[in-house]
Amino acid sequence: MREACQLVVEAHQLVGGMVAPGVTTAELDRAVEDLFERHGAQPLFKGVPGTVPFPAVTCISVNEQVVHGIPGPYELQEGDIVSVDTGCRLNGWCGDGAWTYPVGKIDEVKSRLREAGQTALRTAIHGMGTRKKWSQVARMIERGVNREGFSVVEDFVGHGIGKEMHEDPEVPNYDSDDFDERDFPIRPGLVLAIEPMVNAGTGEIRILDDHWTVVTADGAPSVHFEHTVAMTREGPVILTEGLGQ
Numbered sequence: 001m002r003e004a005c006q007l008v009v010e011a012h013q014l015v016g017g018m019v020a021p022g023v024t025t026a027e028l029d030r031a032v033e034d035l036f037e038r039h040g041a042q043p044l045f046k047g048v049p050g051t052v053p054f055p056a057v058t059c060i061s062v063n064e065q066v067v068h069g070i071p072g073p074y075e076l077q078e079g080d081i082v083s084v085d086t087g088c089r090l091n092g093w094c095g096d097g098a099w100t101y102p103v104g105k106i107d108e109v110k111s112r113l114r115e116a117g118q119t120a121l122r123t124a125i126h127g128m129g130t131r132k133k134w135s136q137v138a139r140m141i142e143r144g145v146n147r148e149g150f151s152v153v154e155d156f157v158g159h160g161i162g163k164e165m166h167e168d169p170e171v172p173n174y175d176s177d178d179f180d181e182r183d184f185p186i187r188p189g190l191v192l193a194i195e196p197m198v199n200a201g202t203g204e205i206r207i208l209d210d211h212w213t214v215v216t217a218d219g220a221p222s223v224h225f226e227h228t229v230a231m232t233r234e235g236p237v238i239l240t241e242g243l244g245q
């Protein structure tokens, strides 16, 4: 899994170096597709079933787009934030990671939002090593985000990951009354894709007519940070270490 995850990190380093005004989201996607092909890795996002199968190897979501944006002719502009999410299977094992990049100079809200999203992910990983149940971690994530005046998205969650990209359990970033049924103990051997989505406004979302792109209901910007993390006897290990650097 570490090898698959490190290829995801490499994809992000490639994309992170390309992000600039005038670059299209399709160009970013193409670069990742070529990288996976060169390494004989199977892209995990392309062909994911839906009303229409997902058409690309990355999800690229700009500004008010939360997740699942479809790469295309859109040219990045100074002041945008762009969330890139991708995953691959290498030698039978999966890796998954997302990061929100600034395009040139971004405004203060977007800047604070990126900080809050990264803090949420760090909090989650720290909590994985110090708490016994995921519900306790999820509470920490949500409280931290709310303290900054932002909201977590509840309609989409993280997931277990292994030979398949999406495995049990579901990994929410919020606390709720019905958590008991979905709660799970944090034990060595557990590998999670932890992926808080943080909105500047409310946590409400809607889906565009392309059947995939998730946007904030109020049009405020959103960020998405994801690591694949393995729980070991020595504590959590970030398999996608290096992502976003």
Ligand code: MG
Binding pocket: 096, 097, 158, 159, 193, 195, 226
């Ligand atoms: Mg994921």
